[in-house]
Amino acid sequence: MGGRFVQMLREGQLKQMLQELGWIYHYAKRCWGKILLYLLLGLAGTGLGLGASLISRDLTGAVLEPGSPWDQILRLGGLFIGLGLAAIVLNACNSRIAAHVNVELQNGMQADLFRSLLGADWQALQQYHSGDLLNRLTGDVSTVAESVFTLVPSLVIRLFQFMACLLLILHYDPVMAGLALLSAPAVLLFSRALVHGMREHQQRMRTVSSDLMAFQEETLQNLSPIKAFGLTERFGQRLGQVQEHYRTASLDFNRFSIFTSTFFSLAGQAVSYLCLAWGAYRLWSGYIDVATMVLFLQLAAQLTAAFSALVGLAPGAVSATVAARRILEVLGMPAEPELEPEEQKRLERAYKRGRAEGVTLRLEKVRFSYGSEAPVLQGADLRARPGEVVALLGPSGEGKTTLLRLLLGLAVPQSGRGILELADGEQLILSPATRRFFSYVPQEKAIFSGTIAQSLRLLAPEASEEELRQALETACAWEFVQKLPQGIHTPLGERGAGLSEGQNQRLAIARALLRDAPILLLDEATSALDIETETRVLRGLLGQTGRTCIVTSHRPSVFALCSRAYRIQNNRLEELSEEELAVLSQN
Numbered sequence: 001m002g003g004r005f006v007q008m009l010r011e012g013q014l015k016q017m018l019q020e021l022g023w024i025y026h027y028a029k030r031c032w033g034k035i036l037l038y039l040l041l042g043l044a045g046t047g048l049g050l051g052a053s054l055i056s057r058d059l060t061g062a063v064l065e066p067g068s069p070w071d072q073i074l075r076l077g078g079l080f081i082g083l084g085l086a087a088i089v090l091n092a093c094n095s096r097i098a099a100h101v102n103v104e105l106q107n108g109m110q111a112d113l114f115r116s117l118l119g120a121d122w123q124a125l126q127q128y129h130s131g132d133l134l135n136r137l138t139g140d141v142s143t144v145a146e147s148v149f150t151l152v153p154s155l156v157i158r159l160f161q162f163m164a165c166l167l168l169i170l171h172y173d174p175v176m177a178g179l180a181l182l183s184a185p186a187v188l189l190f191s192r193a194l195v196h197g198m199r200e201h202q203q204r205m206r207t208v209s210s211d212l213m214a215f216q217e218e219t220l221q222n223l224s225p226i227k228a229f230g231l232t233e234r235f236g237q238r239l240g241q242v243q244e245h246y247r248t249a250s251l252d253f254n255r256f257s258i259f260t261s262t263f264f265s266l267a268g269q270a271v272s273y274l275c276l277a278w279g280a281y282r283l284w285s286g287y288i289d290v291a292t293m294v295l296f297l298q299l300a301a302q303l304t305a306a307f308s309a310l311v312g313l314a315p316g317a318v319s320a321t322v323a324a325r326r327i328l329e330v331l332g333m334p335a336e337p338e339l340e341p342e343e344q345k346r347l348e349r350a351y352k353r354g355r356a357e358g359v360t361l362r363l364e365k366v367r368f369s370y371g372s373e374a375p376v377l378q379g380a381d382l383r384a385r386p387g388e389v390v391a392l393l394g395p396s397g398e399g400k401t402t403l404l405r406l407l408l409g410l411a412v413p414q415s416g417r418g419i420l421e422l423a424d425g426e427q428l429i430l431s432p433a434t435r436r437f438f439s440y441v442p443q444e445k446a447i448f449s450g451t452i453a454q455s456l457r458l459l460a461p462e463a464s465e466e467e468l469r470q471a472l473e474t475a476c477a478w479e480f481v482q483k484l485p486q487g488i489h490t491p492l493g494e495r496g497a498g499l500s501e502g503q504n505q506r507l508a509i510a511r512a513l514l515r516d517a518p519i520l521l522l523d524e525a526t527s528a529l530d531i532e533t534e535t536r537v538l539r540g541l542l543g544q545t546g547r548t549c550i551v552t553s554h555r556p557s558v559f560a561l562c563s564r565a566y567r568i569q570n571n572r573l574e575e576l577s578e579e580e581l582a583v584l585s586q587n
């Protein structure tokens with residue numbers, strides 16, 4: 001046994017499980033008082049139930065006994081009803097406590113996980129499917145929260161029952177106690193294989209349920225193209241395939257569970273028969289009387305039941321540790337670096353100056369690749385001064401968006417550096433902390449559900465209605481917003497549903513303007529607009545003095561408004577001459 005234990009320890013499995021249990025304990029600790037109260041009330045409820053059974057016996061005896069005094073019958077009857085009512089009240093209290101603890105634990109874990117996801121390194125997050133993360137946020141969190149509540153009290157109660165029975169048997173007959181414990185070595189012997197098998201099955205179950213959620217989430221996100229391409233039938237079939245994986249994993253797990261529970265039931269039954277045989281022998285030999293024999297049999301049965309119940313807690317515990325591991329995995333993702341308080345103060349001061357005097361953006365010899373893939377950029381140099389509008393152009397997939405991610409500190413260069421330079425020459429290395437210098441209009445739809453005003457105030461919570469109107473006017477959005485029946489208070493659906501692509505883009509531009517940051521990044525931000533509206537939007541935007549602007553686009557109409565341009569091609573960033581830019585603008 002010791003060898004197996006050491007082997008498990010060496011493999012790290014036990015260490016991992018202890019780490020997971022420790023983490024669950026860390027959460028359970030927050031609600032320790034309530035869990036204890038639940039446990040005590042639960043035990044009191046059990047006591048009341050037993051008391052009611054004893055009183056019912058006395059009450060029946062008193063009713064059947066001719067000439068029993070009425071006041072005794074009434075007293076016992078009152079007591080019986082009182083105990084029944086008290087048990088109902090206790091049950092209600094416990095159900096309330098359970099709800100409190102469950103919600104508290106679930107919310108606490110979810111909030112931590114959510115915070116960790118939002119603060120995680122962007123590149124690390126790319127490894128996960130959002131459906132999988134959603135499954136961890138909901139399914140895994142709920143599994144762990146429930147386990148804290150159901151497992152801990154059950155474990156205490158069953159252990160108490162087990163020890164009490166064992167001590168009683170030990171008191172009357174140590175040999176019988178030894179026999180009753182015979183199934184324990186079998187359990188310990190198989191515990192490693194059992195726990196290992198259970199974890200494997202649980203992990204597989206969690207993975208397939210994540211796949212299922214990821215598939216459903218992606219399907220719902222893409223309902224329009226699925227319908228447009230007539231793919232509803234195909235997606236129905238694909239759901240069937242993913243469900244088939246889920247079904248196979250569930251049934252395999254079920255087979256494993258049946259096998260293990262049958263094994264333990266057989267072991268328990270064999271032990272009961274042994275106890276029965278031993279008791280019969282002792283009775284036959286005249287060592288014990290029939291009453292003691294009956295007591296033994298009852299205690300042995302209870303002991304076996306408590307033991308089976310304890311073993312029965314294992315799947316729940318393993319499921320909780322597997323879910324905890326999946327949550328810990330996300331919590332353990334590398335976080336974006338944070339600044340020291342001194343650095344933070346320096347950044348605050350620099351930000352104020354940057355807003356007033358403008359900021360120069362520089363990339364120096366930057367090399368970047370996604371993971372171990374081929375580099376997207378090598379030796380990239382770029383400079384954009386305050387008041388300049390710099391275009392980034394290049395064939396699709398060459399790295400324009402990637403370059404903006406580097407500027408935003410989402411992606412981190414493997415070598416070289418990105419710098420923000422203030423008017424007095426002070427330099428700040430690009431990082432997540434320097435993101436506040438930027439306003440950004442992404443390529444994809446990025447309007448949240450809620451009213452137009454709520455969406456705009458996301459970046460400027462204090463903005464007045466007049467300021468919102470001005471930003472909408474600059475982005476050429478006011479012309480359609482003012483025609484909406486509820487104006488800026490018009491509610492929008494998911495990802496700005498209810499507006500056209502071009503209208504969504506103009507809202508995103510207005511929102512970016514409200515941020516009032518010294519650098520503006522536009523990633524194909526006007527691609528859905530007609531040339532005339534695009535020119536008006538860009539003129540309004542770029543006419544704002546002092547801002548440093550970087551614009552990615554494929555359109556000549558955009559280049560005509562730019563001061564300088566860089567082309568990304570074959571992993572290189574090359575500045576265009578004035579003549580080249582002029583030729584491009586006229587194409």
Ligand SMILES: Nc1ncnc2c1ncn2[C@@H]1O[C@H](COP(=O)(O)OP(=O)(O)OP(=O)(O)O)[C@@H](O)[C@H]1O
Pocket residue numbers: 126370376394395396397398399400401402403443
């Ligand atoms: N998250 C990512 N993980 C791995 N590779 C990526 C990721 N995003 C982009 N890439 C790869 O990096 C390269 C540059 O992509 P990027 O989106 O920067 O191109 P782009 O020039 O903006 O394209 P487009 O004009 O089509 O928007 C592409 O080859 C793409 O496959």
